[in-house]
Amino acid sequence: MIARRVVVLAVVALLAAGALAQKKGTDGFHRLSPAAFAAMQDIRPQNISTQDRFLSSDLLEGRGTGQRGGDVAAEYIATQFALYGLKPAGDNGTYMQKVPLVGVTPAPDTTFALVPDKGAPMELKALDEYVAYDETQQPESNIDAPIVYVGYGIEAPEYNWDDYKGVDVKGKVLLMLVNQPTDDPKLFHGKALTYYGRWTYKYEEAARKGAAGAILIHQTDMASYGWDVVRNSNSGEHSFLKADGAPQLKAASWISRDVAKKLAAASGKNLDKMMAEARSRDFHPVALPVRLKAHMVSKVRPFTSQNVVAMLPGSDARLKNEAVIYTAHYDHFGIRPDMKGDNIFNGAMDNGTGCSILLELARVYSETKQHPRRSILFASVTGEEQGLLGSQYLGEHPPIPAGRISLDLNFDNVLPLGSPEEVQVSGAERTNFFPALLETAKEFRFSIRPDPRPEAGYYYRSDHFSLARVGVPGFSVNQGIKFKGHDATWGLAQEDEYRDKHYHQPSDEWHPGLDWTSDASIARFGFALGWEAANQSAEVQWKKGDEFEKARLDSESR
């Protein structure tokens, strides 16, 4: 026992120093074969830094989706995959998976009015009172339809919750609340947001039910962001996956709370009371005596971007038809020509770091003497900053059917801060891989940092979620706030400083003072997890009753 602990400590010390020694054997990492251990040890902080330096250089122009810099980045990543000898897993024997996109910009001649049966119509002011996109991707659409209040707009059989109660809402405009009912801790996940609480779900469900439009009522406390955030993220061009024939909303919109109050009053109702009523399981849709009359005018711009996908074939004759996938988005915000001064959004952290980790993983996997039993997919995806679009397309068009992808490990924004003593793997606890993950974390001497704000629903805001919704168990692998030689306050301060000063700003840049031990450690941890998932006998599954369990069962029966 003691001898083994000494070896563990020695191995950890080597890892922490970023050392390349392979001599200590695998006793400490008893879950990895000698070949795998050697490959993991070969992950180099310097390589990750070097990749990041290039990907985030001004020459890459901020890797904008559908812009030249983004395309250069994709071509560069594909070139690296080719140099490593990985198999192309994109379209027609290439590394590129084309992602058809459409940019939609609401035009100033759009009109959006609430028209009560009795009383004066309310012509709403764009951006101040409402925001709206035409998801049908047409240059013009007209809506003249009654508004139906559907509470939270949730239909969740696994929670025995149905706001629609079978009411036909085809062609109607649905007024809804964001978030989910939280009064009862046994309902949904108590305060932790499920996907049913996200605004994207509300739009999707409304479209599935054939509604003409959806209106979300904004509330700062419920959405966990203010109206200015809604306003800023809903002005200018928005990108969508090209419509594929599925029903779409002519107006996917938000209104401010003040407008919602007026709308309630025009219906002879009280907004607070309406909101309280939605918190009951017995809630029933309410037809309001108000119509939405809208003329939606949009500038529509089709374009193409690409995911970059490669594969390392597995070594087991049967299991090689299954895979573990690593994902990291390469896109960022590109260049803003109208901005004064530095207008290149380099995205060195977001997500140069994740891409560079992915590339280093691809390199060491390709150099291992013996491949894992399942195949390994490496996917650097586009359009994350536009709403997880590249990964959504990848999930809907996977190179290996989703039911045969065991696990997705995603990397997004791994700040080069030093030697982590803590990891964040929110969502992993929802899978049956969690016990194995805890064992691996122990070998790395990592403690687990729980999701600090489950009510904010971060799980649904990064690319692993796109895989989860087609059933693939997945989560992001990142560090926590405890680093060697520092206390948690220091780690938190670093995180805050990045978020306040550099996140989604042109100053998110590479510089020589960064400590890439972070990224190498997270890459090694990700390597060990992926290797284990690729070798274990059964595929990873969601735990019973999880919101993605049904998608998994559906994908496996295909």
Ligand SMILES: [Zn+2]
């Ligand atoms: Zn971002």
